[in-house]
Amino acid sequence: xxxxxxxxxxxxxxxxxxxxxxxxxxxxxxxxxxxxxxxxxxxxxxxxxxxxxxxxxxxxxxxxxxxxxxxxxxxxxxxxxxxxxxxxxxxxxxxxxxxxxxxxxxxxxxxxxxxxxxxxxxxxxxxxxxxxxxxxxxxxxxxxxxxxxxxxxxxxxxxxxxxxxxxxxxxxxxxxxxxxxxxxxxxxxxxxxxxxxxxxxxxxxxxxxxxxxxxxxxxxxxxxxxxxxxxxxxxxxxxxxxxxxxxxxxxxxxxxxxxxxxxxxxxxxxxxxxxxxxxxxxxxxxxxxxxxxxxxxxxxxxxxxxxxxxxxxxxxxxxxxxxxxxxxxxxxxxxxxxxxxxxxxxxxxxxxxxxxxxxxxxxxxxxxxxxxxxxxxxxxxxxxxxxxxxxxxxxxxxxxxxxxx
Amino acid sequence: xxxxxxxxxxxxxxxxxxxxxxxxxxxxxxxxxxxxxxxxxxxxxxxxxxxxxxxxxxxxxxxxxxxxxxxxxxxxxxxxxxxxxxxxxxxxxxxxxxxxxxxxxxxxxxxxxxxxxxxxxxxxxxxxxxxxxxxxxxxxxxxxxxxxxxxxxxxxxxxxxxxxxxxxxxxxxxxxxxxxxxxxxxxxxxxxxxxxxxxxxxxxxxxxxxxxxxxxxxxxxxxxxxxxxxxxxxxxxxxxxxxxxxxxxxxxxxxxxxxxxxxxxxxxxxxxxxxxxxxxxxxxxxxxxxxxxxxxxxxxxxxxxxxxxxxxxxxxxxxxxxxxxxxxxxxxxxxxxxxxxxxxxxxxxxxxxxxxxxxxxxxxxxxxxxxxxxxxxxxxxxxxxxxxxxxxxxxxxxxxxxxxxxxxxxxxxxxxxxxxxxxxxxxxxxxxxxxxxxxxxxxxxxxxxxxxxxxxxxxxxxxxxxxxxxxxxxxxxxxxxxxxxxxxxxxxxxxxxxxxxxxxxxxxxx
Numbered sequence: 013x014x015x016x017x018x019x020x021x022x023x024x025x026x027x028x029x030x031x032x033x034x035x036x037x038x039x040x041x042x043x044x045x046x047x048x049x050x051x052x053x054x055x056x057x058x059x060x061x062x063x064x065x066x067x068x069x070x071x072x073x074x075x076x077x078x079x080x081x082x083x084x085x086x087x088x089x090x091x092x093x094x095x096x097x098x099x100x101x102x103x104x105x106x107x108x109x110x111x112x113x114x115x116x117x118x119x120x121x122x123x124x125x126x127x128x129x130x131x132x133x134x135x136x137x138x139x140x141x142x143x144x145x146x147x148x149x150x151x152x153x154x155x156x157x158x159x160x161x162x163x164x165x166x167x168x169x170x171x172x173x174x175x176x177x178x179x180x181x182x183x184x185x186x187x188x189x190x191x192x193x194x195x196x197x198x199x200x201x202x203x204x205x206x207x208x209x210x211x212x213x214x215x216x217x218x219x220x221x222x223x224x225x226x227x228x229x230x231x232x233x234x235x236x237x238x239x240x241x242x243x244x245x246x247x248x249x250x251x252x253x254x255x256x257x258x259x260x261x262x263x264x265x266x267x268x269x270x271x272x273x274x275x276x277x278x279x280x281x282x283x284x285x286x287x288x289x290x291x292x293x294x295x296x297x298x299x300x301x302x303x304x305x306x307x308x309x310x311x312x313x314x315x316x317x318x319x320x321x322x323x324x325x326x327x328x329x330x331x332x333x334x335x336x337x338x339x340x341x342x343x344x345x346x347x348x349x350x351x352x353x354x355x356x357x358x359x360x361x362x363x364x365x366x367x368x369x370x371x372x373x374x375x376x377x378x379x380x381x382x383x384x385x386x387x388x389x390x391x392x393x394x395x396x397x398x399x400x401x402x403x404x405x406x407x408x409x410x411x412x413x414x415x416x417x
Numbered sequence: 418x419x420x421x422x423x424x425x426x427x428x429x430x431x432x433x434x435x436x437x438x439x440x441x442x443x444x445x446x447x448x449x450x451x452x453x454x455x456x457x458x459x460x461x462x463x464x465x466x467x468x469x470x471x472x473x474x475x476x477x478x479x480x481x482x483x484x485x486x487x488x489x490x491x492x493x494x495x496x497x498x499x500x501x502x503x504x505x506x507x508x509x510x511x512x513x514x515x516x517x518x519x520x521x522x523x524x525x526x527x528x529x530x531x532x533x534x535x536x537x538x539x540x541x542x543x544x545x546x547x548x549x550x551x552x553x554x555x556x557x558x559x560x561x562x563x564x565x566x567x568x569x570x571x572x573x574x575x576x577x578x579x580x581x582x583x584x585x586x587x588x589x590x591x592x593x594x595x596x597x598x599x600x601x602x603x604x605x606x607x608x609x610x611x612x613x614x615x616x617x618x619x620x621x622x623x624x625x626x627x628x629x630x631x632x633x634x635x636x637x638x639x640x641x642x643x644x645x646x647x648x649x650x651x652x653x654x655x656x657x658x659x660x661x662x663x664x665x666x667x668x669x670x671x672x673x674x675x676x677x678x679x680x681x682x683x684x685x686x687x688x689x690x691x692x693x694x695x696x697x698x699x700x701x702x703x704x705x706x707x708x709x710x711x712x713x714x715x716x717x718x719x720x721x722x723x724x725x726x727x728x729x730x731x732x733x734x735x736x737x738x739x740x741x742x743x744x745x746x747x748x749x750x751x752x753x754x755x756x757x758x759x760x761x762x763x764x765x766x767x768x769x770x771x772x773x774x775x776x777x778x779x780x781x782x783x784x785x786x787x788x789x790x791x792x793x794x795x796x797x798x799x800x801x802x803x804x805x806x807x808x809x810x811x812x813x814x815x816x817x818x819x820x821x822x823x824x825x826x827x828x829x830x831x832x833x834x835x836x837x838x839x840x841x842x843x844x845x846x847x848x849x850x851x852x853x854x855x856x857x858x859x860x861x862x863x864x865x866x867x868x869x870x871x872x873x874x875x876x877x878x879x880x881x882x883x884x885x886x887x888x889x890x891x892x893x894x895x896x897x898x899x900x901x902x903x904x905x906x907x908x909x910x911x912x913x914x915x916x917x918x919x920x921x922x923x924x925x926x927x
Contacts, residue, residue, distance in 0.1 A: 074452035
């Protein structure tokens with residue numbers, strides 16, 4: 013699957029003292045001209061803050077104002093950090109809904125935000141709280157420069173091959189922060205007779221780097237593609253939906269069509285369940301609901317497999333909201349974790365709001381399919397006291413298979 | 418409207434009072450960056466992009482309570498700082514478009530639903546709540562707030578009141594001015610008052626005193642800031658029936674609209690006619706507009722909502738009338754497709770074309786004239802004559818997007834109508850000359866409306882550049898505008914609230 017951005021003019025930087033290109037001005041005008049502001053009403057950040065400056069309408073209008081001499085780039089440091097990169101505004105924009113098919117035009121706010129964060133960063137125009145983000149980037153660069161053994165330490169004892177048709181790509185967040193997720197994935201696939209290979213040295217994919225230094229991020233992308241090719245991959249399974257969105261959207265955009273198929277872990281596991289290769293031996297007797305990760309649902313339109321997996325779990329009582337209703341939700345982390353690091357209070361507010369909606373449907377367990385969501389909700393549960401347990405879908409699948417993670 | 422000279426009002430500079438404003442609402446709720454201010458210069462109405470800078474406010478303030486609004490108003494009154502309240506920025510009469518800069522009071526942080534009373538059927542809300550979010554809460558107890566503007570998903574209660582907005586469903590459920598029991602208003606000097614139907618908060622009617630509640634509808638931010646509202650809620654309808662009928666001619670559709678209107682059906686939400694030009698415009702984009710048979714020139718939509726019994730009976734009556742009038746039922750796909758998307762589809766910027774048929778991005782605008790039934794054909798045909806003259810002269814700058822004709826209501830489906838001609842314009846290409854052409858078009862439309870015994874505005878407010886002079890100097894010249902000026906001067910002696918709007922600066926000339 014490839015989802016390609018086509019606005020090549022985003023590659024031209026917006027710079028202090030230089031006119032904004034006409035193509036960019038027209039692009040921003042399309043959102044300003046719409047004026048419906050549907051983008052605003054479902055924006056998780058707007059719902060939390062009620063400041064329309066940070067809505068898709070606000071950001072496009074601010075840039076339009078810049079092109080017309082009515083804004084100053086040097087004042088815009090904080091303008092683009094309030095975006096979660098969740099993509100709801102793109103989907104709800106009438107330009108996308110009613111122009112996307114017929115006119116081949118749509119609103120691409122996430123691409124715009126990433127571009128603007130990079131352009132501003134390159135000119136030293138920084139947002140408040142960027143130090144935490146820079147720390148993460150540096151940490152992940154160190155991982156990238158470090159030893160193979162460290163990057164695959166999560167897989168110790170699992171005896172996973174280093175070459176094969178099917179390779180599971182494990183990003184640094186999963187490898188270091190939420191290693192129970194790749195461990196569950198590997199154990200499930202092994203039990204189903206489909207043990208994946210892994211890379212000795214996955215390269216950097218960190219979203220915060222994509223938001224600051226495209227060249228450095230693309231260097232990691234190229235090395236990942238080469239390493240996966242060298243490992244013999246015909247199919248690459250992602251266990252982090254953020255990385256999945258990068259592999260299906262950004263990698264083909266910048267590097268061309270990839271020489272392997274890209275699959276998200278929930279799609280892969282769902283197929284194994286349908287093929288009878290995954291067998292459940294225990295019930296999961298709880299009231300559950302499911303939170304769609306923004307990167308999977310909104311950025312990639314992928315929402316069916318987790319629902320089918322949950323429906324197949326024995327004993328489960330599920331009440332899950334429609335994926336379109338969930339356009340309005342976010343765990344609070346954002347697709348690049350820069351939002352959570354720079355704006356922890358707003359992040360917590362958004363997360364609390366989502367957990368309260370889970371509470372409304374009477375859930376005991378909030379199932380997630382993303383390691384960042386799990387971590388964010390776990391923190392919110394501790395801080396807020398909302399008594400709902402966030403659990404990764406793979407952990408429940410493993411439990412129902414009788415596998416200990 | 419000629420350029421207004423504000424120098425005689427001796428306004429202070431809001432930029433000199435940032436610290437005091439921060440002390441009132443908190444530092445994070447005072448926005449001084451240029452882009453934060455520039456984006457709040459425009460509302461939904463056509464925007465004079467060529468002179469954007471003239472309308473950028475000095476500061477944006479986001480209050481969180483009545484007390485904060487009151488304190489900001491006291492400060493503004495003391496230092497003569499212009500204040501423009503802003504709701505969702507969804508208004509089409511430019512109410513929130515600052516003419517004299519100053520403070521924009523962005524009210525969207527005040528968005529709490531304070532009480533839902535399912536016995537007395539009221540909801541008490543802050544002004545930043547929108548109808549869609551409110552109805553999500555109300556439906557849990559079987560209640561429904563019937564105000565249903567085209568901007569249903571985005572506009573907020575405070576803006577609906579300030580503009581005296583009209584509602585698509587108003588022929589059945591009433592318009593905003595019919596749906597408020599009482600409200601709290603902060604006056605220009607910061608005093609907080611309660612106005613209602615008499616003195617009670619939740620009563621729908623009272624004969625005590627003057628009808629002062631109505632004074633605060635449609636004032637476009639010139640008289641005060643609403644901070645709390647008690648809304649009148651209806652039972653949630655058990656079922657709906659939207660239906661479209663196609664006609665071979667304007668005359669047949671027009672007659673059907675009349676027969677629907679006088680049918681006596683009580684559960685009608687509204688009847689809407691689409692004229693030839695509107696159908697042509699929608700046909701530009703077959704993917705978005707569910708294809709119509711080629712012989713269809715005009716369409717009429719009938720929407721019913723109520724109990725299953727009344728809607729079932731009314732549905733049969735509607736189908737029977739339409740058939741008798743020569744209408745072809747266009748099917749469920751058409752009906753639900755449009756019903757579901759009526760709020761957002763028809764004004765997508767890419768629909769517009771130049772003479773060569775090339776797509777030109779333009780911004781949608783609709784005129785919102787009120788017209789009596791007998792003059793509708795003459796009026797709507799005349800509207801197109803006016804608009805097409807400008808479309809022909811200025812290629813790629815304007816587009817005629819046809820007319821919608823809706824029952825005017827409230828609570829009735831006959832007599833007068835919102836007859837709106839939709840006009841798109843290319844704001845990025847605006848020059849002073851083109852903008853003047855746009856204003857000339859609006860003046861012509863406004864004058865023609867009065868010639869046809871209508872009102873310039875049934876929906877948005879008559880305070881837009883271009884037609885405001887026709888409203889104040891012709892439509893309201895029988896004494897209404899004189900009284901407006903007296904009231905304005907009495908409540909706002911320093912002319913700090915939305916100065917220049919509705920030509921009310923003239924109140925201070927004598």
